[in-house]
Amino acid sequence: MTTYIIRRLILAIIVVFIVSILVFCAMRFLPGDPILMVITPTENREFTEQQIAQVKKEFGLDRPLIIQYVSWVYHTFQGDLGTSILDRSPVSEKIFKSLPITLHIGLCAFVIGIIIGIPTGIICAVRRGTFLDTLVTSFSNFGITVPIFWLGLILMYVFGLYLKWLPIMGYTSPFIDFGLSTKQLIMPVICLALFPIASNARQTRSSMLEVMRQDYIRTAWAKGLKERIVITTHALKNGLIPVINLSGISLSLIIGGTVIIEQVFNIPGMGRLTLTAITNQDYPYVQGIILIIAWGVSLINLLVDLVCAWIDPRIKYS
Amino acid sequence: MTQNAKYALMDASPRVSEWRRFFRVFLGRKLVLFGLIIIVLFVLQAIFAPLIAPYPANTPNLPSALQGPSSEHWLGTDALGRDTLSRIIYGSRTSLEIGLIVVTLACLAGIILGTIAGYYGGWTHSIIMRLIDALMSFPMILLAMVITALMGSGMRNVIIALSVAMMPTYARVMCAQVLSIKGNDYVIASHSIGASNLRIMIRHIIPNCFPPLIVLATMMLGSVILVEAGLSFLGIGIKPPTPTWGNMINDGRLYLLTLPILSFAPGFALMLLIFAFNMVGDGLRDALDPRLRGII
Numbered sequence: 010m011t012t013y014i015i016r017r018l019i020l021a022i023i024v025v026f027i028v029s030i031l032v033f034c035a036m037r038f039l040p041g042d043p044i045l046m047v048i049t050p051t052e053n054r055e056f057t058e059q060q061i062a063q064v065k066k067e068f069g070l071d072r073p074l075i076i077q078y079v080s081w082v083y084h085t086f087q088g089d090l091g092t093s094i095l096d097r098s099p100v101s102e103k104i105f106k107s108l109p110i111t112l113h114i115g116l117c118a119f120v121i122g123i124i125i126g127i128p129t130g131i132i133c134a135v136r137r138g139t140f141l142d143t144l145v146t147s148f149s150n151f152g153i154t155v156p157i158f159w160l161g162l163i164l165m166y167v168f169g170l171y172l173k174w175l176p177i178m179g180y181t182s183p184f185i186d187f188g189l190s191t192k193q194l195i196m197p198v199i200c201l202a203l204f205p206i207a208s209n210a211r212q213t214r215s216s217m218l219e220v221m222r223q224d225y226i227r228t229a230w231a232k233g234l235k236e237r238i239v240i241t242t243h244a245l246k247n248g249l250i251p252v253i254n255l256s257g258i259s260l261s262l263i264i265g266g267t268v269i270i271e272q273v274f275n276i277p278g279m280g281r282l283t284l285t286a287i288t289n290q291d292y293p294y295v296q297g298i299i300l301i302i303a304w305g306v307s308l309i310n311l312l313v314d315l316v317c318a319w320i321d322p323r324i325k326y327s
Numbered sequence: 328m329t330q331n332a333k334y335a336l337m338d339a340s341p342r343v344s345e346w347r348r349f350f351r352v353f354l355g356r357k358l359v360l361f362g363l364i365i366i367v368l369f370v371l372q373a374i375f376a377p378l379i380a381p382y383p384a385n386t387p388n389l390p391s392a393l394q395g396p397s398s399e400h401w402l403g404t405d406a407l408g409r410d411t412l413s414r415i416i417y418g419s420r421t422s423l424e425i426g427l428i429v430v431t432l433a434c435l436a437g438i439i440l441g442t443i444a445g446y447y448g449g450w451t452h453s454i455i456m457r458l459i460d461a462l463m464s465f466p467m468i469l470l471a472m473v474i475t476a477l478m479g480s481g482m483r484n485v486i487i488a489l490s491v492a493m494m495p496t497y498a499r500v501m502c503a504q505v506l507s508i509k510g511n512d513y514v515i516a517s518h519s520i521g522a523s524n525l526r527i528m529i530r531h532i533i534p535n536c537f538p539p540l541i542v543l544a545t546m547m548l549g550s551v552i553l554v555e556a557g558l559s560f561l562g563i564g565i566k567p568p569t570p571t572w573g574n575m576i577n578d579g580r581l582y583l584l585t586l587p588i589l590s591f592a593p594g595f596a597l598m599l600l601i602f603a604f605n606m607v608g609d610g611l612r613d614a615l616d617p618r619l620r621g622i623i
Contacts, residue, residue, distance in 0.1 A: 020457070027461035035477060150358075154602040156553055158560050159576055159594030166587050265466030269557055283469065284561060287476040299473055303464040310464070 013318055021311040028303045029085075033078050036296050090297035095289055100297040103282060108301075110180055111271070111278035115263045117198045122205025122259060127252060129206075130213025134221065134248075135240060145210055152207025157200045157266055161273040164196045178275035197274045201266050205259040212255050217248040250321050257313035261306045352614040359610030365603035373420040382410035384417035384570045393586060402592045405578060411589060414570040415596050421571045422600065425555050426548045428486050433493035433551075434544055438536075440494070441501025442528050446509060456502065462495045468554050475563050485564050489551055500543055504536040511535075538615040542608055549604030556597050572597045 169177035286294035558564030559573025579589030
């Protein structure tokens with residue numbers, strides 16, 4: 010087990026390293042001058058050659074690439090992600106202000122996806138072929154299909170504009186006004202949770218059906234155990250492994266989804282920050298945000314793998 | 328030939344029964360059939376858009392702006408007086424075109440990288456797969472967003488961005504397939520008669536990986552179309568006036584209270600098409616190789 014953890018950790022470090030190189034290179038080698046990292050394109054036109062050289066020197070862009078990379082990583086680890094082109098404010102400040110908002114929404118959606126998705130999947134597998142099963146299966150087909158920005162607009166129209174039950178946009182911290190915060194979160198979280206609910210239910214259903222056919226389950230039934238015991242202590246342990254494996258992917262999809270949902274519901278989170286940074290061509294922001302998100306996702310994948318190895322002793326530790 | 332002899336002949340030839348089994352399973356489910364019909368309809372509508380669409384997609388007609396559904400404009404008109412139905416029909420062109428090109432590019436790149444990684448193993452495998460892992464740590468839409476942002480919007484760049492974002496999934500599945508196939512006897516046999524690596528990969532390994540690749544490509548078509556619509560919705564994909572469903576949904580947001588159909592109609596078309604691709608993908612998976620259930 011320890012060797013497996015160490016091996017997996019080394020892999021994670023390598024991936025994190027490659028991610029940082031990808032981000033660094035993308036910002037420098039793709040069309041667009043690295044000078045855009047420092048000054049806006051409009052300023053660029055007014056600058057003379059000499060002034061540009063001056064700026065380059067000032068921000069260390071005249072140094073060899075490797076040194077630039079090392080110093081960038083060094084600063085990143087100190088929490089310094091550079092300064093914004095637009096308002097010259099430190100990038101990390103805004104990121105750490107909007108990160109909790111996105112985490113709040115994303116985690117709510119993730120947890121709801123598990124709480125609703127997995128039990129529904131189990132019930133469907135156990136009561137296969139019943140009306141409930143058909144209903145849930147059709148619902149999951151819908152859930153993995155529906156474009157969330159469209160669903161967001163429909164919910165907004167029905168519950169916000171037509172019935173006027175819920176506020177249509179904005180975000181309030183739960184520590185300031187819990188009631189309002191929850192009301193504002195209902196629609197965005199439903200949109201984001203729909204995919205995890207649907208995919209968890211589908212995956213749980215199909216893997217439980219697979220497991221329920223196996224010999225040791227028949228033995229458990231034959232011993233005269235109660236249905237509840239057979240399902241929870243025997244079938245569930247094996248049936249949930251694929252679902253846990255999938256949860257890493259669904260978290261990454263939720264993070265991607267927040268970019269869109271925050272735009273629809275006007276929530277000042279990471280997603281909106283990314284979009285604003287991209288439309289303003291504020292490259293230090295883009296660089297900082299995608300680095301943090303990619304590192305976050307790698308960390309989640311690492312955790313998922315470790316949890317799986319911990320639950321499933323059949324995973325090879327070599 | 329009597330009826331019985333005919334069946335006997337069919338059973339004797341495994342090829343025929345294989346195809347029969349495939350079509351029986353594939354077309355046996357109503358949802359799959361439904362999906363297939365939807366896809367065919369959308370493709371026909373995209374090809375014959377100029378013949379079907381009642382109005383041109385991009386000619387503004389201000390006097391008839393922002394009308395609700397009527398017998399002249401079945402789905403109403405937008406702020407510039409353009410017919411929503413016609414724009415949805417033309418929008419399916421954009422969606423399907425991008426979907427097909429991106430899936431082809433992502434498949435090719437994924438097949439090449441995955442096959443090389445799986446076939447040669449060792450360091451080659453480690454390097455390629457770690458790169459794929461790194462690419463997969465970016466949520467797909469975010470990766471596509473950043474690449475489009477860096478290269479500038481427009482059809483070509485959106486296609487490149489989406490292909491890069493989709494390729495890792497393909498490479499990973501391909502690599503797993505190759506790893507499971509390369510130990511088979513026929514591969515070892517070709518080695519022993521002196522076939523070159525390239526020949527073994529192209530003639531023996533890749534054709535045997537086809538079933539999961541086809542399934543994945545079908546499902547990917549749905550997600551490419553969805554992500555493309557997401558990019559257009561955010562305003563960093565294909566720019567107006569080119570009609571895309573994402574653009575239309577976004578434009579309609581301003582009139583959500585008065586004319587919700589402007590957003591709802593293109594969104595419904597989008598959902599229908601993605602649903603169809605998912606259903607057909609499911610059906611293909613069950614018909615080609617039921618063991619893939621849970622993997623793809």
